[in-house]
Amino acid sequence: MTEKQTEQKILDAAREIFMRKGMHGAKMQEIADEAGINKALLHYYFRSKDKLFDRIFQEVFGQLFPKLQILVDATKSIEERVQIFVKEYMTVMQQNPFLPLFILHEIQRDPDSLHERFTSTGLQPEIVMQGMSASLDMTVDEVKMFLVNMLSLCIFPFAAKPLLSRILYAGDDKAYDSFLEERKLSVPEFILNSLKNQ
Amino acid sequence: MTEKQTEQKILDAAREIFMRKGMHGAKMQEIADEAGINKALLHYYFRSKDKLFDRIFQEVFGQLFPKLQILVDATKSIEERVQIFVKEYMTVMQQNPFLPLFILHEIQRDPDSLHERFTSTGLQPEIVMQGMSASLDMTVDEVKMFLVNMLSLCIFPFAAKPLLSRILYAGDDKAYDSFLEERKLSVPEFILNSLKNQ
DNA sequence: GTCTATAAAAGGATAGAC
DNA sequence: GTCTATCCTTTTATAGAC
Known part of the structure; x- marks a missing residue:
């Protein structure tokens, strides 16, 4: 009867370990330990490492990609949309520090799996792009240039945190976190400013 | 007497495979195959996977980090320095598509190793930052804000290539490559523009 | 220096008891 | 549903012949 409980514990543990170490770096034993169970039970619930990984990746990816919709919402001004998008995006990553690199790394490892990921979110990239073109x-x-600039400025500082906190703040993570918090405001300014003056 | 030849073949193969798949994703067998030798010889030259990986990472990291020096060169205008830096940085990554994600992923995997990496380049982050502050x-x-913005705009589009080429160009990598080429000019404009209008 | 063969260890997966 | 014990494959690493 503890079915849901255990399944949830496994999913939580798997998300944690997979995000931190990636598909190959993560070991089933470690996931089992993190979940407080043993390896056999992992396989009982999810048959294989591949299937468990798939489940996690889908979940994580689905959490981020759909946020692009914010930029299509024509009821708000462009300024507002950019401010909201940047803030929400960066907040998600503050709460999931390993998320950006996890997604980028695994997509590079297996780019072909991307197609199913998109369709499972119900969003078609082409449609989203057209929507943005019309509404912006x-x-x-x-x-395209605008979007890549914005995503770069939002995501990279998180993906490179271990490197940048060392270069910029001598390894003081707290100081780097403040720096990131500041960027929630400065990045929208930076982007919107460039839209006006071109 | 083929000593140097073989060592070099191994290093080339290891760089290729490690960059593509990361420390855990890469297998010694695959590296041996790529080098056209067998596994035993790998260990003869580099004792262990760890040691071989260390050697490669150090090499690769040392190629990128010192480029920050360009930004300190006071004989050039700020505009010139930014243009040169962006162009050189992006060109290196065009020639080594797996480089950015490789570095970011492995630094996250083992952040503690960073300290030796820096010292082995002979550059101290603190000094470089101060030099930039004075000369810019x-x-x-x-x-700090300027540097992170520039690195984000230069690096992220390469790290996210498999994802972005799918979102922006329906998976047409050639089209995405043109897009990246265009950015060698638009990114410096974008950055310099924002410096004036703040 | 280079190879074949093999040891040794790790990791994914299953059988079977409870 | 959960555990222990075990199997099987993969992968790293070494021994020893040439």
Whole structure:
């Protein structure tokens, strides 16, 4: 009867370990330990490491990609949309420090799996791009440059945290966290400013 | 007498495989195959996977970090320095598509090893930061924001290539490569523009 | 220096008892 | 549903012949 409990414990543990170490770096034993159970039970619930990993990746990816919809919401001004998007995106990553690198690394490891991921979110990249073009009043090329700039500025500082906190703050993670918090405001300014002056 | 030849073949193969798959994803067998030798010889030259990996990582990291020096070169204008830095940085990554994610992932896997990496390049992060502050005529805080913005805009589009080429160009890698080429010019504009209008 | 063969260890997966 | 014990494969590492 503790079915849901155990399944949830496994999923929590797997998310933690997979995100930290990636598919290959993570070991079933470690996930079992983290969940407070043994390896056999992992297989009982999820048959194989591959299947367990798939489940986690899908969950994690689905949490981030759909946020692009914020940028299509025509009821808000462009300024507002950018501010909200940046803030929400960065907040998710503050709460899941390993998320960005996990996604990037695993997509590189197995790019072919991406297609199913997209369809499982119910969002088509092409449609989202067109929606942004129309609602931001930009050409499609401008949208692409704009989008990549914004994602770069939001995501990279988290992906590179272990490196940058060392370079910029001599390894003081707390100081680097403040720096990131500050960026929630400065990044939208930076982006919107560049839209005006081009 | 083929000593140097073989060692070099191993290093080339190891760089290739490690960069593509990371420490855990790479297998000694695969590296041996790529080098056209057998596993035993790998161990003869480098004793263990760990030691071989260390050697590669040090090499690769040492190739990128010192480029920050470009930004300290006071004989050039700020505009020039940014243009040169962005172009050189992005060119290195065009030639080594797996480089950015490799470095970010492995630093996260073992952040403690970073200290030796820095010292082995002979560059101290603190000194570089101060040099930039003086020669760019910014406060240290401004330098940090500026530097992270620039690195984000240069590196992330490469790290996320498999994802972004799918979102932006329906998986057409050639089209995405053109997009990246275009950014060698647009990124410096973007950055310099924001410095003026703040 | 380079190879074949093999040891030794780790890790994923299953059988079977409870 | 959960555990212990065990199997099987993969992978790292070494021994020893050439």
